Amino acid sequence: MKDFTLRRTSLYIPGNNPGMLVNAAVFGADSVIFDLEDAIPLAEKDSARILVRNALRSLRYPGVEVTVRVNSLSTPFGRADFEEIVPLGPSAFRLPKCERAADLREADELITELEGRSKIPAGSVKIIPIIETALGGSNLLEIARSSDRIVALNYGAEDYTADLGAVRTREGRELDDIRARTVMAARIAGVQALDSVFTDVNDSEGLFAEVVRIRELGFDGKSVIHPRQVAVVHRAFTPSDREISFAQRVLKAMEEAAVKNSGVLSLDGRMVDAPVVAKARKILALAEAGRGVKKEGTRHEE
Amino acid sequence: MIRERRGQAGSLESCDALVIVELSEEKKGILLELDSPSLLSYEEAMKSAVIETLCSLGVADALVKIQDRGSLDCTLRARVETAARRALAFQKHGGTI
Structure with missing residues (x-):
């Protein structure tokens, strides 16, 4: 394994919410994701990008890994996200909508160029690809092996099942295949496997049961969308x-x-x-x- | 007639600030209307943050209205920058965006 950072929980924080950005370190998550992508309406992409950039520049987040979910380079917002955020040296980018190794190589090259320009150590910004389509799912292994920056594989359950035309269930049977293959590709590439979100923030029992199950499958962590989910996931990841x-x-x-x-x-x-x-x-x-x-x-x- | 070149950013949520920047064609400098619960302690620091941010974007003449809700320095600067950039983009594109 290339990287031993503990990532039991990755907490999404909307990039345009100053109150949550300022307090990101207090929720107890192992990793936080400042989100510039799906949590941000199109008309606010610029303000979220500038706010997250300033937060990274000015604030310290002791004891938590700080990552940023940027917009895909295939959108009109991706390149500006990279240009503004890479110079601040976040631990990692979470890259949405990864479908092919070429997507990752393009991102890797742009990060390398921006690291050089802003004089931060080459290779310091890691990448965690997010697989959200059937095509991405079928290319998991080539994605996992596409860049030395990759430290974990993640998939996005909502987008992925929407693309498949699958029905979301509380038990998550529709995710059996992508979960097994995410773990397998991650292990072959020597990186972590991270599970997608559990969307019902009021169902702690369902969340706990799901985390016990994904830990049994081999996952190293799970994305969470509400601070109250952090302790539940950590409890489920604590061995008996x-x-x-x-x-x-x-x-x-x-x-x-x-x-x-x-x-x-x-x-x-x-x-x-x-x-x-x-x-x-x-x-x-x-x-x-x-x-x-x-x-x-x-x-x-x- | 002076065309309105106005940008707005932020919100009235706690820890945020709602900022409006109206670029002026007259050489009046920066006119600042600042409403904040932190004025007593941080008025000068907040004014400096606004002026520095606008200067870095080349904005020398503007009316700036800020309703602050306890934003930190980095948040206030972000909101001013976003509002000013939006006003500048409006100016550049002749109000078509």
């Missing part, structure tokens, strides 16, 4: 006591095996190999991020 305990025992057994210089490792009669160790490390990292583990390894009460 049993997972944590097993992971701790795996690492301990591995250390003991290293001391004894024994190559093969077993725990409870089961073979422990590199993927099991890697999973154990990931679980403990998630547990710590959820503040689920004290130093001595016991769990905090919620």
Whole structure:
């Protein structure tokens, strides 16, 4: 994996809302998305772009990754978004409507040119492509591999299902295929897989159940549209006591095996190999991020 | 007759400011009407933000009306810039946009 930034939650913040932009760091999300695209009416594209640029220039956001969803370069707004925002060095661009590797290469080249012009380190602005069409879905792997800037793959459930002509359900069966393929393409490319939004902000149970499921599928995080969804997603991403305990025992057994210089490792009669160790490390990292583990390894009460 | 070359940006929501910039053809400088709950503490800083932003866009003569709702400096500057750019675009395109 190229990048270990924790992205359990990516919180959308409308780029034309100064109150939310100013307070973006207080909602507890791992990553925030200042949105210049779908949250902004056409007549306000200019004002959102200027406001987000000024916020990035003047404000500090400690402890949160700041990303910007710019408009696609195929729209009349995309190029101006890139030109105004790249010089401020956001952590990443979220690129909507990605359909082909060529879309990503065009964006990569423009970012490289703008990084050079504004004297910020080359390659510092990462890219998280958003797949929102059937064509994009069918080209996931070539998209994932199209640029070294890519750190995660994301898909947009509403646009994607609209393009397919699928019906949205609470259970999300219509997303089974794109979810499986997003995770697979992300793993092949060595990047994170991020799930789309859950739109009913009043249905915390439905959100929790969905996040448990997408975590089981292999996703590393989920986009959220309301601050109240952040804690629910983080709770669902926090491993269970049993997972944590097993992971701790795996690492301990591995250390003991290293001391004894024994190559093969077993725990409870089961073979422990590199993927099991890697999973154990990931679980403990998630547990710590959820503040689920004290130093001595016991769990905090919620 | 002097054609109206006017741009507006922002809102009356909390933390925002509603800004109207009317470009003037007469050399009157910047006329500023500022209404804000923060005037007592920040009037001078706010005036500087407005003047600096307009100067950076080459606007020297304009009537600027601001209804501030507790905006931060970066927000006020953004709203003034957007309103001024809209007024300038209106001027450039002869009011056709």
